[in-house]
Amino acid sequence: MINYATIEAIVREILRKWEPESANRPDLLVLNASADGRLDQLEKHWNLIKLPLTPTPIPENVRDAVFLDATQDLLVKGALGIADTPESQMLSTLLLRGLRITLIPSAELEWMLDVSADKAANPAYAHHLGSYKKTLEGFGVRIAPLAALAASASRERITFRGKLLTQRDIEQIKEEKIWIRKTTIVTPLARDAAREKGKSICVIDGTDEK
Known part of the structure; x- marks a missing residue:
């Protein structure tokens, strides 16, 4: 009689020694990747796939993507469905494919993460930009700090x-x-x-x- 439990244990141990650790991490497309060391936070939780903004095939079966240093231009164009730059075109493509997208704001937009628009120097304009943020979030885009993306890897796997x-x-x-x-x-x-x-x-x- 075949002892499936014993066979399973043997095969699992063989694969554990042979299979690289990164194989158990979820894949993450990274746009606007740079060599400033921030990717170290993500590499602990994700298998990073750095993708250029030039026309290129998008790997199959990848479910998550992140745009680093997302600018106001990308925020507004993404909310309005305008795709006239390589970055906004890529965002549109990934949205249409149903990927879970995170935008990591550039330094100029970090205030949107934790500062109320009412406290901004120009509340009316801040509310205006905030409306684009809400529109993108309605499309399923998350706008969050890098640390939040790293922490979410295990929860969203x-x-x-x-x-x-x-x-x-x-x-x-x-x-x-x-x-x-x-x-x-x-x-x-x-x-x-x-x-x-x-x-x-x-x-x-x-x-x-x-």
Whole structure:
């Protein structure tokens, strides 16, 4: 009789030693990346994919993107749906693809994070810019400091990115839908555990395994 639990433990240990740590981090597209050291905060939680603003294929299966040093130009054009610069065009493209987007404000816009518009030197103009911020947030764009994005990685990780989905993983994952890559191996015990707990194992291309 095949002891699936023993086989699963052996395979899990082999993959643990062979698979790089970064494979278990969610992917994050990074726009306007620079070499100022700020990316170190993100690399601890995300697998960073630095993307140029020039026309380039967008990697499949990536669900998150961040624009560093987002300017007022990007904020206003993004809210109005104007895409006449490489940066605003990229923002429009990612929005239409349904990615979760975070804008990290430039130094000139940091006041929007924690200062009330009523306390600004020109409250009327601050409220005007704030309306564009609310419009973008209505599109699902988050405007937040870099630290908030780094902290959100573990909370927003929905897709299982390991190479082997085991019974233990099923028991530890709280979501009812567990998203995996096409190449992820699902053990028989994992399938049984998912069925018993009423969870669905879903391949990233939309195919569901009940």
